[in-house]
Amino acid sequence: MPFLIDDINYAQKELNIFRSKTFYxxxxxxxxxxxxxxxxxxxxxxxxxxxxxxxxxxKAISKDPTYLDVGCGYGDFLEKIIQYLPNAEGIEKSADIFFKLGRYKPDYIKIGDAYNGIEKKYDLIFVGWMEPGVDYRDKIAASTDVIITTFDKGGQCGMNGECEMDEYGFEKIASWITPSWIDVNTELLNKYYSKISNRTIEFLKQLRGAHNLWYVYSKPKYKDIIKETLIKSSKKDYNKDVYEHEKILDECGFSYNEMLPSNPDICLWKINFEE
Ligand SMILES: C[S@@+](CC[C@H](N)C(=O)[O-])C[C@H]1O[C@@H](n2cnc3c(N)ncnc32)[C@H](O)[C@@H]1O
Structure with missing residues (x-):
């Protein structure tokens, strides 16, 4: 069930307390x-x-691509996307998260419920996935040929935890794994916000995991161009030009291409192509 505005108000109060105690x-x-x-x-x-x-x-699919982020929240990720795709838009069900908390709502975020259908067709729809019990995959499938979705391995989405799009005529083309915010949160809390000894922190760090999956789905006609584009992008050096928050990921043991001691089969951010 989606969170209630009271939960967000409560979280905002906790955030203010956190700030007052950790300003140093x-x-x-x-x-x-x-x-x-x-x-x-x-x-x-x-x-x-x-x-x-x-x-x-x-951009590989269209010269002037249309893009929709479904359930975009305050649009933190969408803002980054807009740097590259100026026409990108978001849809967010809750007007309250803006208006009841006095937060600015940019015009590129429309208030709407994906359950009611997506107004038009988009070149690419991104679903930074839904809470448990929320499932509007059919509506997404009707409005695009390319879907990228990200979700926690914990099984967040759909009525029964399904995030797959195969049953809607899409093929899974590629995937990659990143830490979830909880994985990073654990490392940060251990290191900065607990009284655990350095030795124990180092020991616990060996057990860190990565639980966020990113899947690329498309209709068969886009399969080759998607593969080609992803292969090209994987050749770029992503260690230099990065967002400021990426230094925290590096510090917590979640570097680009890092292999985790707890699961050496996983190489973070490495693209895995489906057979
Ligand atoms: C887990 S939050 C993720 C927010 C954002 N993508 C992020 O990464 O922070 C899910 C968001 O989807 C929104 N949402 C839930 N059901 C929706 C629906 N049917 N249509 C549009 N947005 C929805 C919620 O209000 C919430 O802001």
């Missing part, structure tokens, strides 16, 4: 996005590489 921590303002993800960032832990991958796909 140098990177505290950047930590906030992994501690209060909805209010201060996004539920998923992205890097510039994610933004460039997704926008390069949109």
């Amino acid at each position: 921590i140098k990177d505290g303002p950047i930590h906030e996005r992994f501690i209060f993800p909805f209010l201060c960032g996004s539920y998923f832990t992205y890097r510039k590489v994610d933004v460039e991958r997704i926008t390069s796909l949109a």
Whole structure:
């Protein structure tokens, strides 16, 4: 069930308390996005590489791509996308998250419920996935040929935890794994906001996991161009030109292309193509 405005008000109060108690921590303002993800960032832990991958796909499909972020919240990720796709838009069900909290709503975010259908067709629809019990995959499928979705391995989406689009005539083309905000949150809390010894922190760090999945789906006609574009994008060096919050990911042991000691089969952000 989607959260209630009271929950967000409560979180905002907790955020204010957090700020009053941690103002001395140098990177505290950047930590906030992994501690209060909805209010201060996004539920998923992205890097510039994610933004460039997704926008390069949109550009490969169309010269002047249309893009929709469904359930975009305050639009933290969408803002980054707009740097590359100026016409990108978002749809967000809750007007309250803006108006009851006195937060600015940009024009590129429309208030609307995806359950009522998506107004027009888009070249690419992004679904930074839904809460458990929320499932509007049929509406998304009717409005685009290319879908990118990201969700927690914990099984957030759909009535029964389904996030797959295969049953709507889409093919899964590629995927990659990143840490979830909770993975990063755990490392940050251990290191900065607990009294655990350094030795124990180092030990716990070895157990860190990565639980966010990103899937690229398309109708068969776009399969080749999507593969080609992703292969090209994977050759770029993503270690230099990055967002400020990426330094926290590096510090917490979630670097680009990092392999995790707890699961050496996973190479973070590496694109895996479907057979
Ligand atoms: C888990 S939050 C993710 C927000 C944002 N994408 C992020 O990463 O922070 C899910 C968002 O989807 C919105 N939402 C839920 N159901 C929706 C629907 N049927 N149509 C549009 N938005 C919806 C919620 O109000 C909420 O802001």
